[in-house]
Structure formats: structure tokens, C-alpha cells
Amino acid sequence: DVKVTQSSRYLVKRTGEKVFLECVQDMDHENMFWYRQDPGLGLRLIYFSYDVKMKEKGDIPEGYSVSREKKERFSLILESASTNQTSMYLCASSPPGLAGTDTQYFGPGTRLTVL
Amino acid sequence: GQQVMQIPQYQHVQEGEDFTTYCNSSTTLSNIQWYKQRPGGHPVFLIQLVKSGEVKKQKRLTFQFGEAKKNSSLHITATQTTDVGTYFCAGMDSSYKLIFGSGTRLLVRP
Numbered sequence: 381d382v383k384v385t386q387s388s389r390y391l392v393k394r395t396g397e398k399v400f401l402e403c404v405q406d407m408d409h410e411n412m413f414w415y416r417q418d419p420g421l422g423l424r425l426i427y428f429s430y431d432v433k434m435k436e437k438g439d440i441p442e443g444y445s446v447s448r449e450k451k452e453r454f455s456l457i458l459e460s461a462s463t464n465q466t467s468m469y470l471c472a473s474s475p476p477g478l479a480g481t482d483t484q485y486f487g488p489g490t491r492l493t494v495l
Numbered sequence: 496g497q498q499v500m501q502i503p504q505y506q507h508v509q510e511g512e513d514f515t516t517y518c519n520s521s522t523t524l525s526n527i528q529w530y531k532q533r534p535g536g537h538p539v540f541l542i543q544l545v546k547s548g549e550v551k552k553q554k555r556l557t558f559q560f561g562e563a564k565k566n567s568s569l570h571i572t573a574t575q576t577t578d579v580g581t582y583f584c585a586g587m588d589s590s591y592k593l594i595f596g597s598g599t600r601l602l603v604r605p
Contacts, residue, residue: 415595420504422583422597423538438592470537483528484593486537 383407384487386471392493399458401490403471411474412454413484414438414446416467423470429454461494468492499524499586501596509604514571516599518584525587527560527567532598533580541569576603 387402405412411430415423415438425438427446435446443465447455454473458465468491472484500519508514518527526545530538542551544560544567551558557570567584581600585593 420597422501423585423595425592425594428592439594472538483540483543484530484538486539489537 384471384473384485386487386490388490389488390491392495393461394495395462397461399461401456401469403454403487404452405473406452409473410476413472414456415470417470418467463494466492466494499584499594499596501584501599503599505600507602508574510576511573514574514601516569516582518567518596520565520586523564528585529558529569530583530585531580538583574603576605579603
């Protein structure tokens with residue numbers, strides 16, 4: 381079974397703090413994704429990566445950056461957290477090939493609250 | 496940008512009734528995927544449709560991809576309480592990103 385893990389289930393941070401969300405997958409997948417999920421808005425893609433050190437902006441990259449130094453790990457960084465970044469953050473990975481053409485396996489999510 | 500609209504936002508049914516959720520895209524999709532997210536859980540892949548007019552079944556679930564590859568539907572026959580959750584469609588756009596619909600939350604009265 382594919383396993384995608386995220387470093388925290390719940391996180392509370394203060395406005396202006398730097399926040400790191402970590403995601404690790406154990407299936408040697410090339411493609412990894414970060415989404416945020418908000419009520420009524422579904423899942424919105426923040427960034428994705430199709431290889432180590434490669435990254436592509438999704439639909440809402442503003443205020444976020446990412447890092448992919450190793451194949452199995454994809455980190456989402458909030459340089460200066462703001463209250464409008466309070467959300468559920470979901471990481472996903474998928475097998476090789478065009479990023480949108482195969483099943484995505486999701487981690488359990490991190491519910492981030494920014495005070 | 497490309498959007499995938501999903502309706503209804505909520506559906507509350509009596510156990511045993513049928514349920515359908517619909518997705519519509521502003522542009523032609525290369526494929527469409529469906530995911531289910533149980534309350535408190537994360538999205539789990541259900542199925543992928545690729546061909547125009549394709550219909551696939553998984554027990555009580557029937558998935559359709561429209562002839563123009565711009566719309567899709569998921570139909571559940573005789574709902575059960577285990578069907579509770581939010582169902583998302585996701586279409587692949589021209590830049591190979593998955594665009595998720597806003598989801599339909601299904602509630603089932605026992």
C-alpha cells in the first residue's frame with residue numbers, strides 16, 4: 381500500500397511565523413503535490429513537483445514556497461504565515477508519467493490554524 | 496483559468512434512495528477522476544475515465560464521462576450509510592494539472 385505521511389495533523393502558529401509542512405511518501409513516486417482544502421472551494425493546487433529539485437506553481441502559489449531535495453520528501457513553506465492561510469493542507473503523490481494522468485494518493489492532512 | 500464546477504454542494508438522502516453528483520468543465524478534459532473523502536479523512540481515489548462516453552461501474556456506483564469530455568457524473572444506487580462523505584471530481588487540464596471540483600457532501604439518513 382502507498383503510504384503518504386505528513387509531519388503534523390494539527391498545527392497552531394502565530395501571524396508572521398515561518399511554517400514548514402513536511403510530506404513523505406514511500407512508493408518512489410516522481411510526482412508530489414500540495415493542496416489546500418477550504419469549505420465550498422474543494423481542493424486547490426498550491427505547488428507540485430515532478431522530480432527532485434523541480435517545482436511548478438499551481439493555482440494559488442502566492443505566500444507559499446516548496447522544497448524537494450529528496451525524491452520522497454516534499455516540503456511546503458509559509459515564509460510569513462497569515463490568518464488567511466488557516467486551512468487544511470493535503471499532500472499527495474502519484475506514479476511516474478504526466479502529473480495529472482494517474483491516481484493521486486493523499487496524506488492524512490495538516491489542519492493549520494494561524495492566530 | 497479552467498474551472499470544474501460540481502453540483503449539488505450538499506445532498507441529504509434517506510438510506511435506500513439514489514444519489515447523483517455532476518461535474519461540468521469550461522473546456523475539454525483529457526480525463527476525469529473521482530475521489531471520496533470520508534468525514535475526518537483524506538481523499539481516496541475511486542476511478543478514472545478517459546474515453547468519450549465512457550461508463551464504468553463499481554458495485555452500486557456508476558461513473559459516466561460525457562461525449563464531449565466536458566462533463567461527468569457519479570450515480571449511487573440505493574445509498575447506504577457507508578456512502579457518507581464528500582465526493583470530488585477532478586479533471587486534467589491542458590497543462591496536465593488536476594483541477595478539483597468543489598465536492599458534493601452526501602449525508603444518508605438511516
